[in-house]
Amino acid sequence: MSILGHVEDTGDSMVTLRVRVRGGSSLDMRFQVDTGFNGAIGLSSQAIQALNLTEVGRSSYVMADGSKTRTATYDVDIEWLGAWRRVLAVGTGGGSLLGMQALYGHRLVVDAIPGGRLEITPLPAAPSESR
């Protein structure tokens, strides 16, 4: 079993995942795979509005240029390899992102050409997640 995506003409690696308000409604959303993001998922303002998410806390992240951004966090489920998986999401203010915390324990293969294939598959065994 795997999660499939593709590379856009812009070079962005995209996957579509179903996101669910915990115990509530769900929507299919496009995520850019961002290996420079150490969280699980980031949600755009539009995604947060569309799901009518209620924040569970406030936090912050640092961008590549060193600037800090403050934002809300959300408790959501994503459909992952056929099952619902609970993750902590952060509002990005930009696009929706799939980060390394979600990819932990998986193999990510990208054919880095326009229209190229992206595939996420679980590794047979992975050590416990730690930072």
Place this chain on the structure above:
Amino acid sequence: MADTSNGHLTTDQVVDAGEKIYRECLRDRLEPTHNGECVVIEIQSGDYEVDAQELAALDRARARHPKGRFYLGRVGFPTLYRIGGGKLDPAR
């Protein structure tokens, strides 16, 4: 601790309060033993939970304070997350 009696708080207010509590009350207690773990601080009481798993820390904090206002940070680091390859400089 933060006065949250007036209802809605902005993100800046919650983050400012959480960072202040961390800086003044928790940093010396948690660093370096818990470096890299997530800290969830309820900003009105100053109560906190630490766990390598963010949702585990959040669940315990919410169980203690069902109507709490929570700041999420990372012990030993200035922010919980980095995006776009930004370096998570340990200096806070």
